Amino acid sequence: MKTTHKIHFQNAQKMAETPNNTIDLMVTSPPYPMIEMWDEMFISQNPKIDLALQRGDGPKAFELMNQELDKVWKEVYRVMKPGGIACVNIGDATRTIKDDFALYASHSRIVSAMLALGFSMLPAILWRKQTNAPNKFMGSGMYPPGAYVTLEHEFVLIFRKGGKREFNRDADKQNRRASAYFWEERNQWFSDVWMELKGTRQGLFEKKTRQRSAAFPFELPYRLINMFSVIGDTVLDPFLGIGTTLFAAMGSCRNSVGYEIETGFKEAILSKTDDIVPLANERLLQRLTAHQDFIKDRTENNKPCKHTNHFYGFPVITKQEADLVFQELLSVERGDENTLNATYAPLELDVNAPRSAAKNKKSATASPGSKKKQLKKDGEEKKAVQLSLLD
Numbered sequence: 001m002k003t004t005h006k007i008h009f010q011n012a013q014k015m016a017e018t019p020n021n022t023i024d025l026m027v028t029s030p031p032y033p034m035i036e037m038w039d040e041m042f043i044s045q046n047p048k049i050d051l052a053l054q055r056g057d058g059p060k061a062f063e064l065m066n067q068e069l070d071k072v073w074k075e076v077y078r079v080m081k082p083g084g085i086a087c088v089n090i091g092d093a094t095r096t097i098k099d100d101f102a103l104y105a106s107h108s109r110i111v112s113a114m115l116a117l118g119f120s121m122l123p124a125i126l127w128r129k130q131t132n133a134p135n136k137f138m139g140s141g142m143y144p145p146g147a148y149v150t151l152e153h154e155f156v157l158i159f160r161k162g163g164k165r166e167f168n169r170d171a172d173k174q175n176r177r178a179s180a181y182f183w184e185e186r187n188q189w190f191s192d193v194w195m196e197l198k199g200t201r202q203g204l205f206e207k208k209t210r211q212r213s214a215a216f217p218f219e220l221p222y223r224l225i226n227m228f229s230v231i232g233d234t235v236l237d238p239f240l241g242i243g244t245t246l247f248a249a250m251g252s253c254r255n256s257v258g259y260e261i262e263t264g265f266k267e268a269i270l271s272k273t274d275d276i277v278p279l280a281n282e283r284l285l286q287r288l289t290a291h292q293d294f295i296k297d298r299t300e301n302n303k304p305c306k307h308t309n310h311f312y313g314f315p316v317i318t319k320q321e322a323d324l325v326f327q328e329l330l331s332v333e334r335g336d337e338n339t340l341n342a343t344y345a346p347l348e349l350d351v352n353a354p355r356s357a358a359k360n361k362k363s364a365t366a367s368p369g370s371k372k373k374q375l376k377k378d379g380e381e382k383k384a385v386q387l388s389l390l391d
């Protein structure tokens, strides 16, 4: 199995290289309107924003910034397939302009824009990001009524273009089954509050680069990609930054297309071919180990696991998990300009077993205990490589 990952270093307001109705999933985080670190970026796209800020007209500046994002959302709608899902990670901003403190609710402005384009909105996720920043308590301290509530969350807004996606051909149905996630992952991932995702640490890049790009943690696009697309799909990130969505798509055996206006990130992204392989596989091993721990706990508590995964031979809770198979990332190579090509094989639990699904089925009859030991051993060896991406 192979996937390709293409980056266009240009403004995503025109994605002419990406044809209509070709993208299965979008996962992105735009520059946040009215967060000062993005002022310059927005002003370079529309100088009137600078005038509005200088005049102290916050609402006008906010609207003009959003109008720049609207041009990208319009293109996103064009390139997405009917039935495709669009996920937008966005935080609101608070800002004092000319002594006037106000909230700029980007999430609601983006919802309006997406609905106007024709997307339907699905239930959203609150990503809780507790902060210990010194400005946590804003306003008049302990005196009512002039203190302000602290913003400690961001949103993951979720939209769909048109109705539910259909899987009609047998091969598509089988691929969907292979792309399943575990029952216990579903319970965690589909909660409308994500508590345990950490901030912006993302170990592929040094801190300075991460801060400059406002990268989200690997786990955020990784989950969304596994929740809302199937193996072999194509994922778009029109605000790619340092490529977290691209690497999460690579680690999930999906193709990806990214747009990024900042050409300075180019070499940083394209030179990560060796680093991403152990990191992506470590996440798969974590998932398998967590599943085996979950099953162990359940068995010890005399709770039944009625089904068995056909590929790995371990118990699962539902029939829908019976054909789930993880794809191990074997290698990533640079292709034509700004392209990375990735190669996969079904992830074996027994590392000594030959790489074939048939053989693997046999090896999957080994005792879950010995497989788990092997998983833990692999995990420990790989820790030396770099684990912080998974934070």
Ligand SMILES: C[S@@+](CC[C@H](N)C(=O)[O-])C[C@H]1O[C@@H](n2cnc3c(N)ncnc32)[C@H](O)[C@@H]1O
Pocket: 010, 011, 012, 013, 028, 029, 030, 031, 032, 041, 072, 213, 214, 215, 216, 217, 238, 239, 240, 241, 242, 243, 244, 245, 259, 260, 261, 262
């Ligand atoms: C919040 S950051 C995205 C960070 C990304 N999620 C990551 O993990 O690295 C927004 C990115 O959008 C880029 N950007 C802003 N406007 C753009 C546009 N019109 N087209 C393409 N990229 C744009 C910025 O340069 C920045 O890297």
